[in-house]
Amino acid sequence: MSEMPMIFIGKRPTMNYVLAVMTEFNSGANRVVIKARGRVTAKAIDVAEIVKNRFLKDVTIEKMETDTESLPSNDGRTVSVSSLEITLLKA
Amino acid sequence: MSEMPMIFIGKRPTMNYVLAVMTEFNSGANRVVIKARGRVTAKAIDVAEIVKNRFLKDVTIEKMETDTESLPSNDGRTVSVSSLEITLLKA
Numbered sequence: 762m763s764e765m766p767m768i769f770i771g772k773r774p775t776m777n778y779v780l781a782v783m784t785e786f787n788s789g790a791n792r793v794v795i796k797a798r799g800r801v802t803a804k805a806i807d808v809a810e811i812v813k814n815r816f817l818k819d820v821t822i823e824k825m826e827t828d829t830e831s832l833p834s835n836d837g838r839t840v841s842v843s844s845l846e847i848t849l850l851k852a
Numbered sequence: 853m854s855e856m857p858m859i860f861i862g863k864r865p866t867m868n869y870v871l872a873v874m875t876e877f878n879s880g881a882n883r884v885v886i887k888a889r890g891r892v893t894a895k896a897i898d899v900a901e902i903v904k905n906r907f908l909k910d911v912t913i914e915k916m917e918t919d920t921e922s923l924p925s926n927d928g929r930t931v932s933v934s935s936l937e938i939t940l941l942k943a
């Protein structure tokens with residue numbers, strides 16, 4: 762199975778990640794995975810929607826998966842955070 | 853096709869929506885749909901994860917769909933907002 766490029770969503774503006782995804786597709790990738798944790802899962806959805814609706818009409822969402830990850834918090838306890846993984850597929 | 857209960861995610865605390873979903877399942881629903889728009893799509897994912905991981909182990913995510921909706925903004929223009937629909941299924 763070939764390597765799939767991964768784009769990790771963080772605090773930068775949405776369009777930065779849109780550009781990153783498009784760069785991967787334009788470099789020949791058939792699939793690009795967008796990953797996000799916590800509040801920025803909403804931004805991951807924005808990125809996927811913008812890429813497929815506004816820029817690359819032949820891209821669709823192949824798969825969406827959620828998960829719960831346990832992370833150490835600042836006070837030493839463990840917090841549960843939702844994560845989202847969106848696989849985009851270019852036809 | 854039977855009616856599926858819908859829970860619309862808004863500004864209230866996450867656990868309010870978790871409770872609303874669980875109430876529907878406990879009232880006999882086999883499927884519950886969670887809908888959200890914009891930033892609170894992240895909260896919708898939290899609600900789904902908490903319901904299935906912490907409270908109802910026989911519930912799974914059957915389907916997740918994203919969309920882009922056009923809404924009028926305060927200054928009279930139109931803004932595009934991502935939406936998310938998660939269908940939870942009870943085994």
